[in-house]
Amino acid sequence: MRVFLVAGEPSGDRLGGALMEGLKTLVPGVQFDGVGGPLMQEQGLVSRFPMSELSVMGLVEVLPKFFHLKRRISETAQAVLDTKPDVLITIDSPDFSLRVAKIVKAGSHIRTVHYVAPSVWAWRPGRADKMAKVIDHVLALLPFEPPYMERAGMECDFVGHPVASEPIATPQDISVFRQTFDLGDAPILLALPGSRKGEIERLAPCFGEALQLFLAERPDFRVVVPTVGPATDLINSIVPNWPGNALVLDPRKVSASQATAHKRAAFGAADLALAASGTVSLELAAQNTPMVIAYKLNWLTQKMAERMVKLDTVTLVNLVSDTRAVPECLLDDCQPDKIASALKHVSENPTEQYDAMSVTMERLGRGGEAPGLRAARAVLERMRA
Structure with a gap:
């Protein structure tokens, strides 16, 4: 065949x-x-x-x-x-x-x-x-x-x-990950501004400013940035301007299987995530990581989307679980202060999302x-x- x-x-x-x-x-x-x-x-x-x-x-x-x-x-x-x-x-x-x-x-x-x-x-x-x-x-x-x-x-x-059947990071995986990257016991905030060049360029500055506002109140958080190979150079050029002593997980330095293991452990270790809209919300849900979703488009693309989109949410966790548990800062609401406020809310109330994430994985075929x-x-x- x-x-x-x-x-x-x-x-x-x-x-x-x-x-x-x-x-x-x-x-x-x-x-x-x-x-x-x-x-x-x-x-x-x-x-x-x-x-x-x-x-x-x-x-x-x-x-x-x-x-x-x-x-x-x-x-x-x-x-x-x-x-x-x-x-x-x-x-x-x-x-x-x-x-x-x-x-x-x-x-x-x-x-x-x-x-x-x-x-x-x-x-x-x-x-x-x-x-x-x-x-x-x-x-x-x-x-x-x-x-x-x-x-x-x-x-x-x-x-x-497939995300519903992928392995979940074990406590041992998380412990090794923290030791490998010298993260200690610091709470971890994942920053995931996308995998495409255009969306990273649009979202990364806004993400950086939002992190600055959030970390001003929660300086104990350590920022970790998983990425994909083609986007790594761009991420490395942007992240030094971010707060939180951001750690970029460069998949090019290890084998594909090791890069996947590092990413899985990072998602499992994280206490909170700020992510672009897309499949990543399911990856976070699979590891039970509370999240805020933020996204904006090029001006012309955004205007077209505003005329055609029929839903009040774009996050797959919300759609599959039939809830609105994951906060969204989309299009004109993709602003640093609104994102920082949403991050603060989720960090203080992380359990609000756990049921929605569990339902999502069950409906997507876990087990x-x-x-x-x-x-x-x-x-x-x-x-x-």
Whole structure:
């Protein structure tokens, strides 16, 4: 069996790696091709070009790279058509992925699967109908998503999220982490301003000012900044201006497995987190780490989003648990004083989030079959049907 996969950012790389591991378990000898990051490469993928080239978000951010991305879309689609895999699996990054799938569908009968349902329940509901023209099967991360996809004419399976089955940091892991990085017994505040260059540049100055305000009242906190390889140089250029003697966890200095272990231990050790909106909220919930979510967009992208977004929350923990336990400072509210106030509230009332985080993990499949294996099984069963 030959599988062509395309992932465009670190969260997609995690999904892809887990899916590939599941496919290898169910189909010994399966062959992989495509585009992915370090976790997918650990499972045997030789990426056709660096995945980081695709990690762009927002209309204004995409424009300068438009022609390069368009070329990569054509190259990737042609590679699929030339190699004729049994299935094309695109993972998130819909602006890139679905354009590749469109070209592939126009030139072949190759089966197409998209992993991560678009958030049509939040904005642009018409996307599902357009997607159904080029995608046969959707793997959904959230339990309420299949009806939206099926209504548009696609097969869809809820497969859970790999974060729900990933290991939890043990007390020993946390102790070793603190010793390794000389953190002592200080309470830890994670700062996570994103993984893409554009969002880091937008959020990092605001995060730094918010930390300054918060740490003025809580100077005992130590700031720790986990990051991903392509973003590390940018983070290292910004963080020296932050308070809290910030520690950057550089994944390039250790193996991929060790970098993952350091990040997991950091999340488990943390008493509090300030994070960009995205999958990271689920990673924090998996480690039971109370959080504040903050995010803002480029001005033009923000104005478009304000017209299209239909929900009063964007944080996945809030959505999956059907609560509003995680405070958000979004768009115009992404201001240092508001963020600092939210951090203070959560630091003083951390237990408010614990039930919501527990419910989130349960609903995403904790305790059941590993989502990567579940996703692999869904792909294979639908292909045989």
